[in-house]
Amino acid sequence: MTTSNRIAMSPMLMYMAEEDGIARDLHLVHYGARILGGVGLVMTEVIAVTPEGRISSSDLGLWEDAQIAGLARIVDFAHEHGAVMGAQLAHAGRKSKSQERGLAPSAVAYEGLPVPKELSGSEIDSTVAAYGEAAARAVSAGFDCIELHVAHGYLLHEFLSPLTNQRSDDYGGSMENRARIVRRVVAEIRGAVPDSVPLFVRLSAEDLADGGLTREESTWLASQLASEGVDLFDVSSGNVVPGYAAPVYPGYQANYALDLKAQLGVKTAAMGSISSPELAEYLVSSRSADLVFIGRALLRDPNWALKAARHAGVEPHLAIPAYARATGPYERGF
Ligand SMILES: Cc1cc2nc3c(=O)[nH]c(=O)nc-3n(C[C@H](O)[C@H](O)[C@H](O)COP(=O)(O)O)c2cc1C
DSSP, rough: OOOSSEEEEEOOOOOOTTTTTOOOHHHHHHHHHHHTTSSSSSEEEEEEESGGGOOSSOEESSSSGHHHHHHHHHHHHHTTTTTTTEEEOOOGGOOSSSSSSSSSOOOOOOOTTTTOOEOOOOHHHHHHHHHHHHHHHHHHTTTTTEEEEETTTHHHHHHHHTTTTTOOTTTTTHHHHHTHHHHHHHHHHHSSSSTOOOOEEEESSSOTTTSOHHHHHHHHHHHHHTTTOOOOOEOOOSSSSSSOOOOOOOOTTTTHHHHHHHHHOOOOEEEEOOSHHHHHHHHHHTTSSSEEEOOHHHOOOOTTHHHHHHTTTTTOOSSSGGGGOOOOOTTOOO
């Protein structure tokens, strides 16, 4: 997959879909603004693989074919204007607020939410299958890559973390067991999409809580997944328990991407409070990461990428040439 630059829009849930999970005009305009704004890779917000796997009842979905066309319209628009698009696939697990009780590895509640129902072995099997089916639908919609959400305390991360996984079957206990469902989902997606479609995994590198997932464990998992068809790791941290228990500063999570790249030689994306073009440039030019994921800065300003180019002295391609008339000597940057 070739991108026009190394700027990626970080997945950000907009809570603007309806009960049917279908992308609508608002989604086209929201993503379209960042596409016209020069972002190389536009990653969608979480897309639920099952209705029970929604974070909220306003999430997008790919649990049925009727949801393909709305997303395909956005992907087509991206392709017409030089961007590529990724679909972030997720299941909310115990953090689902779209129903009375979430589904989770164990009946351990997230603060303020009801005690979830523990998934049975056959429910695990059908959930794994749902990821593969959603990935196949994403490819039908034309997406260039898939990102599997294994971070931030949602279902797959809940299996990895001893704080949320208290199972005594093949899916709990040792790290190998806790990682089993993630590896099954990766194999399922790999079997459902062509080899040419890159698969990214968003990991929480550590839980930042006593007794939680450690960096050694997540590094071991990444090394397994890298040989099982995952092409890039987009590395975050925390959020399996409420609150973020580490200092936050510009680029505060980039060290996770850098370390994983140094240890395993894998492709990585850095993320977390990357708002200045200088920091983004440093991260990619120093080969600390292959991509930078920009989140809130792109919510504040859909034209962040165009401005970053001009700031660096590069005249960006403009989808609408008349926009060039708005780039005089006093309108060049940040
Ligand atoms: C409104 C909002 C919604 C988010 N939704 C998601 C999401 O759907 N999937 C995900 O992996 N991360 C989500 N995140 C986290 C962002 O992708 C990003 O990792 C985080 O905001 C830190 O990066 P930033 O400082 O550049 O915003 C969300 C963040 C925000 C602010």
